[in-house]
Amino acid sequence: MADTDQQTADTAADKEPLTLPDESPEALYALLADRGWGDGLPIVAPTRARVDAMLAGYTGDPDEVIGTLAPRLGEATPRILAVNAVMAGCPADLLPVLVAAVRGLVAPEFNLRGVNSTTHPVSAMVLVHGEAVERHGFNAGTGTLGPGNRANATLGRAVRFVMMHVAGGTAKGHDGGGLGDAATQGQPSKYTFCFAENTAASPWPAYPRSLGIDAPSAVTVAGMENPHNFHDMESRDPAGILDKAATVMATFGTNNAVVSDAEYFVVLGPEHAATIAGAGWARQDVQSYLFEKARRPAGDFRAHFQSNLWRPWMKALRDDDLQPMTDHPENIRVLVSGGPGKQSFVVPSWGRTRSVTVPVA
Template sequence: MPSPAQELSSTDLTDGLTVVVKRDCETCQMVEPVIAEIASVLPIRVITQDDPSFPGSVDREHDDELAFSWHHDIETVPTLIKGRSQSEDERTVGWSQAEWQRITGIDSLGADLPVMRPGCGSMSVDPNLIDTLRTRFAGDGLAAREVEFAQAEDPFEAMFERGWTDGLPVVPPTRERVLQMLEGTTRAPDEVVAVAPPDLVELTVEKIAVNAVMAGCRPEYLPWVIAAIEAVCNDTFNMHGLLATTMPVGPVLICNGPGTKAIGMNSGINVFGQGNRANLTIGRAVQLVIRNVGGGRPGEVDRATHGSPSKISFCFAEDEAGSPFRPLSVQRGIDEG
């Protein structure tokens, strides 16, 4: 009987053959006897991603943190690799009888199996894990400092107590969530988009993404949030003036173009009301940026006597198709289309 799975010995390739598998893959289960046959005549390093007891017929290493899989770009399992001097000579993915026979030099290998069978997705490219793995192994490139809460702290309550919310719960902006949010734009995380009043703090794409996460945005909303920040954080709009006045005013974000439908914005029934995620969270993200980065908090520079719901979010799409009027953008001098 083979010994229990060993911890991963190294992320380096060893000379000879290496195969990466997982139990949650029918093709990997199908080739288990093939791997055992190879192991009976040749040295082979077997690395399992999920179940440390699989494959039970050979000795194996458990890639529990997916370090080997990440560093060697394993996208499909099974993957059979031939290495030499810690570098890769060649690989084959899935099951191809001809390729496995050629790489191993065993002519009769898997003779009773189908000629070909596609593999399964590697755990290292699982969308639910990839941002965590990128942070762990490649560095995420984020500049924001990470705030750690005590184990007994509720993160939602802790963020409220620290004054990071608009009074409503916010989504904890973990590094993984911020990385996912940044997938919504091609702009660099460290690009300075604007300067946020009242404290005149430089707003990078990353800082905007952090607050977009907190507001509940989806990644595809991020370009709209960035555009809104560019629109309100300039001398012409005078966001500082909106904060400093005692009047109950806030920015109104009117969005138009085909992109509004692509992200599901509401331009019809209950357009100013509840129920539409894009409308509410895009406007909310802008206000959180001004509050958390720019320092525009009520009772401080924000001197509104009564305030209004627009100081939380007031954002909607223009019903260009159903309106008898020209789009607002055209009225403001932007070419139609």
């Protein structure tokens, strides 16, 4: 049989429904493991009835090709996303939010091929904004990044399934073709990495508004490391809080230290945000302050990195000049999430990736 004929036959076989020997969870688990699917945790069987129920609330074309996902170049359609959403345990009304997130993944600036294939443990951070937070029951308050909320947990897991099953981002390619996730060690957020903006507790406009997106609901996806918490129980002024954030940003251990347009998400707890805004600081003031404070001597950068992607003006700095961790204040993304407590966190990006914010249709 010719190669093209074999590929056609293989594709047709992949589209045939799979039959289990019995309805036990163990049988499903064994089938998925044999085909290299799933994340190692129990999965909801994507039966035709469950997938149809997931599609029932979606108003668009279920077979629209949203994009091809690298490195496997699998085609993502709402129907295929519905299958992965069911497997992840998503509520049936969550598909439009997942579709928006995947539209972000396929944007060229996200660089899905790089995010999926690098040896760095980058994960896809998913951030939900606006009316969708309350409508779908996302937790934007206490423990927003922790366990216990179905919408947060399953949406992040569904995005990861799409990156694995459609894009081929698996740690060990089932087909032996060498595709997929080459992360040396990985990170826990590769299971699920989803939280919500706490707009009600924010002293500033919702994050999408800062990007010129005036939509009732939106989703941001970004290729990021794990979050790094910082706390400040005592400061009564913005500088005391933000100086600590700057020390988290100004480290050479992050992959984006060699990339001049690197992004940082600075996610402030409501109490820290209230202290900062109470002093009259706008979001732009926070960005500008951190841009000035998160710096290291240019000579130290050069001592640690020979290969880099810095702007020419950065390369022209003298050794004792302070070099910023990123080349523009707008690369420092500031928003509010979480509940009571004087805790906040910083999330560094992987490097050659840009966050993408997409309205939820």
